[in-house]
Amino acid sequence: MAPRSNPTARQQRLGAELRKLREAAGLSTExxxxxxxxxxxxxxxxEAGRHGISPERVRRMAYNxxxxxxxxxxxxxxxxxxRTKGWWEDFRDVLPPTFLDIAELEWFARDLRMSTMAHIPGPFQTEPYARAxxxxxxxxxxxxxxxxxxxHRTQRRKALDRPGAPTYTAIIHEAALRIEVGxxxxxxxxxxxxxxxxxxxxIVVRAIxxxxxxxxxxxQAFLYAHAEVPSLDTVQLDRTNVAEFLHVGAQLRKFSLQLDxxxxIALSESATHDLIRSIAHQL
Known part of the structure; x- marks a missing residue:
């Protein structure tokens, strides 16, 4: 196993899941x-995500x-x-680690669901909007x-452009569509x-x-990232200059129900498009 000087959020999550499996088996590290x-x-x-680990090693650990x-x-x-180096790695040591973690989460997600109350979702933002x-x-x-x-903000849209891109459902409150940012x-x-x-x-956009x-x-605004299996899903909460990531089953169920x-109560896609056109026409 090759050491990683900069463990990614994905590598740390893998390590945490392997620790859960070990503890569920009743085994000490020794x-x-x-x-x-x-x-x-x-x-x-x-388990701390400081080492890369091969798929064969993962399977051997799971077996044991x-x-x-x-x-x-x-x-x-x-x-x-x-082991692909994501575009976000160019920002390591330049931006707070959570910025990189969000981009990595979006890139590897199977599907994404986002709710936002005051701002347009990050991957949808134009450069002038992000600047403002x-x-x-x-x-x-x-x-x-x-x-x-x-x-970094404008490059997050790459997750929506890549081959096999996830389905992104954005639930945007009318307030976010009307606040004149910039x-x-x-x-x-x-x-x-x-x-x-x-x-x-x-891409699906529906307005409340x-x-x-x-x-x-x-x-609050939050992102629900669906993984290949539900137990690996993640919720990312927006905080001031900090992102919080949740993985516990009860928390995942809570936010999934909130999105449901x-x-x-959200408008249909066509009614949402009509609302957006109406707001844009008023500007």
């Missing part, structure tokens, strides 16, 4: 190391941990197999980090861009109108 003919340090480093969930084993082995958002930061960002954040012209261009994106087969009133999850409820 016992696991003995079964795998290695030493305790390798086990702890792997008595894991009978073949779909889960296959998904974990796939996580070990992918980051210009509003207090305190002001240093010039180099400001430009890096704008570039002014009327910038917002009008942003809304036109969203309408262009909805022409793609893998003001008339919907209160609903579960209305107080939002979809029930």
């Amino acid at each position: 016992q696991a190391a003995s079964l795998l003919a290695t030493n305790r340090t390798v086990i702890t480093s792997t 941990y008595d894991c009978t969930d073949q779909e889960l084993v296959d998904a974990l082995a796939g996580m070990g197999a992918d 958002l980051f210009q509003a930061a207090i305190p002001s960002l240093p010039d180099d980090e400001f430009e890096a954040r704008v570039s 002014g009327r012209r910038v917002l009008r261009e942003q809304l036109d861009h969203i309408l262009e994106l909805t022409g793609r087969a893998n 109108p003001f008339s919907a009133g209160a609903f579960p999850g209305s107080g 409820q939002m979809e029930r």
Whole structure:
């Protein structure tokens, strides 16, 4: 196993899942190391995401941990197999790690569902819109980090353009469609861009109108990333300058139910397109 000086969120998640399997089998790190003919340090480093691990090694660990969930084993082995350097790695040591983690999460997701109340979802943002958002930061960002954040934000759309891109369902509150980020012209261009994106087969946009009133999850924006198996799903919550990632089953169920409820009260796709056109026409 080759050491990784900069463990990615995906590698850390793989290590955490392998730790869960070991603990479920009732094995200590010493016992696991003995079964795998290695030493305790390798086990702890792997579980911390500090070492890359081959698919064969993942399968061997799962076998010794008595894991009978073949779909889960296959998904974990796939996580070990992918050593591709993502575009987001160009921003390592330039931006906070959570920026990279979000891009990596979007890239590898099977499907994505997003709810947002005040801003357009990141991968949908035009450069002028993103610039206006980051210009509003207090305190002001240093010039180099400001430009890096704008570039990173606009490049997140690559996840929607790649072969086999995930289906992205964005549930956007009417407030986010009306707040004039960057002014009327910038917002009008942003809304036109969203309408262009909805022409793609893998992008669904639905709006929650003001008339919907209160609903579960209305107080925050969050992203639900579906993995190859449900137990590997992730919810990413937006915080001020920080992203929080949730993996616990009860938390996943909560946010999945909130999204289900939002979809029930949201406008249809065609009615959403009509609303966006109407707002853009008013600008």
